[in-house]
Amino acid sequence: xxxxxxLNPAQAEAVQVTTGPLLLLAGAGSGKTKTVTHxxxxxxxxxxxxxxxxxxxxxxxxxxxxxxxxxxxxIGEDGERRDFMPWMGTFHSICVRLLRMDGAAIxxxxxxxxxxxxxxxxxxxxxxxxxxxxxxxIKASQVSSAISxxxxxxxxxxELAASAHYPFQKAVAQIFVRYEExxxxxxxxxxxxxLIEGVRLIRDSKEVRDKWRTHFKHIFIDEYQDTxxxxxxxxxxxxxxxxxxxxxxxDWQSIYSWRGADFTNILNFERDFPGAKVVKLExxxxxxxxILEAAHNVISKNTQRTDKKLWTAEGPGSPVQVHGAYDExxxxxxxxxxxxxxxxIAARKYSDxxxxxxxNALSYxxxxxxxQLRVPYQIVGGVRFYDRKEVKDVIAYLRLLYQPNDRMSFTxxxxxxxxxxxxxxxEKFLNWQSNSGLxxxxxxxxxxxxxxxxxxAKQSLGALGAILRKLQEQVEELTPTELIERxxxxxxxxxxxxxxxxQAEDREANLGSLLSDxxxxxxxxxxxxxxxxxxSVDTMGxxxxxxxxxxxxxxxxxxxxxxxxxxxxGILPHARVFESGPAELEEERRLCYVxxxxxxQELHISYAYSRLQFGQRSYNPASRFITDMGxxxxxxxxxxxQMMGFTPDEPFYSEELGFDIGDLVYSSVFxxxxxxDIDGMAVTVAFRSGQTKKLNxxxxxxxxx
Numbered sequence: 001x002x003x004x005x006x007l008n009p010a011q012a013e014a015v016q017v018t019t020g021p022l023l024l025l026a027g028a029g030s031g032k033t034k035t036v037t038h039x040x041x042x043x044x045x046x047x048x049x050x051x052x053x054x055x056x057x058x059x060x061x062x063x064x065x066x067x068x069x070x071x072x073x074x075i076g077e078d079g080e081r082r083d084f085m086p087w088m089g090t091f092h093s094i095c096v097r098l099l100r101m102d103g104a105a106i107x108x109x110x111x112x113x114x115x116x117x118x119x120x121x122x123x124x125x126x127x128x129x130x131x132x133x134x135x136x137x138i139k140a141s142q143v144s145s146a147i148s149x150x151x152x153x154x155x156x157x158x159e160l161a162a163s164a165h166y167p168f169q170k171a172v173a174q175i176f177v178r179y180e181e182x183x184x185x186x187x188x189x190x191x192x193x194x195l196i197e198g199v200r201l202i203r204d205s206k207e208v209r210d211k212w213r214t215h216f217k218h219i220f221i222d223e224y225q226d227t228x229x230x231x232x233x234x235x236x237x238x239x240x241x242x243x244x245x246x247x248x249x250x251d252w253q254s255i256y257s258w259r260g261a262d263f264t265n266i267l268n269f270e271r272d273f274p275g276a277k278v279v280k281l282e283x284x285x286x287x288x289x290x291i292l293e294a295a296h297n298v299i300s301k302n303t304q305r306t307d308k309k310l311w312t313a314e315g316p317g318s319p320v321q322v323h324g325a326y327d328e329x330x331x332x333x334x335x336x337x338x339x340x341x342x343x344x345i346a347a348r349k350y351s352d353x354x355x356x357x358x359x360n361a362l363s364y365x366x367x368x369x370x371x372q373l374r375v376p377y378q379i380v381g382g383v384r385f386y387d388r389k390e391v392k393d394v395i396a397y398l399r400l401l402y403q404p405n406d407r408m409s410f411t412x413x414x415x416x417x418x419x420x421x422x423x424x425x426x427e428k429f430l431n432w433q434s435n436s437g438l439x440x441x442x443x444x445x446x447x448x449x450x451x452x453x454x455x456x457a458k459q460s461l462g463a464l465g466a467i468l469r470k471l472q473e474q475v476e477e478l479t480p481t482e483l484i485e486r487x488x489x490x491x492x493x494x495x496x497x498x499x500x501x502x503q504a505e506d507r508e509a510n511l512g513s514l515l516s517d518x519x520x521x522x523x524x525x526x527x528x529x530x531x532x533x534x535x536s537v538d539t540m541g542x543x544x545x546x547x548x549x550x551x552x553x554x555x556x557x558x559x560x561x562x563x564x565x566x567x568x569x570g571i572l573p574h575a576r577v578f579e580s581g582p583a584e585l586e587e588e589r590r591l592c593y594v595x596x597x598x599x600x601q602e603l604h605i606s607y608a609y610s611r612l613q614f615g616q617r618s619y620n621p622a623s624r625f626i627t628d629m630g631x632x633x634x635x636x637x638x639x640x641x642q643m644m645g646f647t648p649d650e651p652f653y654s655e656e657l658g659f660d661i662g663d664l665v666y667s668s669v670f671x672x673x674x675x676x677d678i679d680g681m682a683v684t685v686a687f688r689s690g691q692t693k694k695l696n697x698x699x700x701x702x703x704x705x
Contacts, residue, residue, distance in 0.1 A: 012030070035281060091234065227262065297594040319634040321634055322634065329365055361513045517559075522695060564596070661678060
């Protein structure tokens with residue numbers, strides 16, 4: 001078996017370094033998995049290292065499976081044969097094996113159960129109940145997130161309590177203590193405990209530490225730039241005196257600091273392991289030269305980074321295309337039309353395309369454009385806009401206001417946000433309401449008087465009835481946007497979704513997109529009708545679909561054609577970098593680099609001159625990252641106004657209506673139509689599609705033909 005066959009010089013050099021610490025700086029698309037599997041095969045076939053004495057840690061189970069299969073083909077063994085395979089898996093799976101075998105040394109029983117995030121939040125709620133801490137004061141999800149962060153930083157409950165200064169921190173520390181007591185009593189470990197207890201096992205038991213240090217002759221760590229404090233310490237504890245450790249990674253692709261990842265671990269590898277050999281994998285097998293050059297120009301603006309330069313033998317390829325659009329609707333339509341045109345002439349398949357964005361909320365206008373052009377799509381790592389919980393919750397409230405007999409909508413929001421209405425009380429109320437002949441809102445108002453329910457449920461349902469009645473009385477006079485704003489305030493829903501988790505920001509942005517969309521409609525019935533049609537359209541095609549995902553979710557993937565949308569200041573880079581230090585901006589630049597290097601043949605960058613966000617039209621300049629890309633780009637933008645860095649002094653929309661009945665108009669959402677009625681700012685349009693819509697002219701951006 002010639003393990004060097006098919007390797008480039010740098011890969012071959014890495015394979016033949018068989019002793020001492022080795023740092024593989026593997027650029028995007030540089031064949032790192034191939035290099036690592038060939039190196040392991042070389043150790044087994046030519047250095048006579050027994051497979052089980054090799055530890056290979058990956059960051060996903062999928063990566064571990066792929067590496068196992070590749071290695072099996074190289075050494076002629078079944079990749080599923082654990083007895084003739086290295087220890088291969090994620091940090092969590094490796095720790096589970098160690099703890100099952102030797103956990104008794106630190107008091108961890110072999111039959112421990114593993115709690116996922118839902119289990120942890122349930123146990124947190126039980127701990128809060130025992131401590132008489134109400135969920136109105138603090139959310140279980142906030143506590144769970146804080147506990148996870150403390151554990152990843154290897155903080156004990158006592159250490160967290162000692163560092164707590166504010167009421168929230170002190171409450172979390174108190175709940176943390178009780179949570180740990182209950183978890184241990186249940187014989188359970190949560191996902192963070194797997195790492196913590198793995199570290200404690202190797203650190204505190206000399207016998208176990210010596211056993212595994214002797215056993216593991218070679219250690220491989222993939223995605224080393226994404227290791228957190230616990231993972232880093234585990235690695236240091238397992239490496240023996242021979243220091244046969246090989247770490248693989250790319251600091252340029254470190255984008256998970258919010259998960260506790262510390263990219264300085266890879267920058268400090270030579271400090272931690274003096275005399276380490278460094279091999280740079282710089283030949284790229286994925287992208288064309290222009291894409292690589294533009295991506296390099298972006299990442300080279302970072303100051304904290306290693307020095308390398310990716311190159312390809314595939315030639316320069318097409319320039320990176322930069323597209324300016326008037327607004328988010330035109331941007332989405334441009335993307336959808338380009339894809340549809342390419343597929344129509346059989347130049348591409350739908351599956352060749354990926355659309356990447358900074359936050360999930362940006363997918364909404366894309367989904368709308370794809371549905372209108374019948375372009376099949378799938379959202380990876382997320383759900384369709386109108387299937388997202390916070391969007392469905394708000395729509396349920398609106399449907400109940402519009403149709404107060406809508407039982408389905410009521411049962412969805414009866415306890416959202418939490419009102420302390422138990423299942424028994426809710427069932428009693430619904431049984432009484434169905435027999436009373438009253439609609440749900442009226443029944444809510446009268447339920448307390450009729451003595452149907454009592455206690456907290458009586459007070460909560462009565463208060464909900466009062467809120468809904470007041471909003472219902474304003475349905476005719478308020479626009480959908482105004483109604484949603486008042487609904488969010490009256491119910492406390494916005495505060496409810498701000499639970500301190502990393503997902504809270506996306507939920508808030510999704511509400512912003514919903515508010516923005518609602519501005520296109522003058523009346524609630526029209527808005528609800530469009531929502532129903534949007535959420536029920538079947539996007540299934542012939543198995544070929546365009547992929548939509550966030551930039552974070554795209555890491556490790558590649559596509560022939562990539563669109564990165566929303567490349568504006570405040571989106572990418574994210575607005576929070578304006579209030580933080582340079583570290584946040586450098587991570588945003590790494591995120592942009594990751595997105596750019598997903599493209600194999602074509603890369604399209606787009607930005608909008610104006611964009612609706614949180615119900616307000618913003619005018620953000622194009623992202624600084626576009627300027628950073630250099631000469632490898634070909635820019636296309638509207639005739640006027642020119643948008644690179646342009647911020648208007650005056651609002652883009654005129655206060656004057658400027659339309660008459662009979663005018664032919666164009667809507668970026670509904671297409672061509674004729675104005676058949678005007679009532680103030682409300683314009684009724686009969687569209688060629690057969691739809692008749694009553695739109696708010698100030699926001700619908702109708703163009704006169």
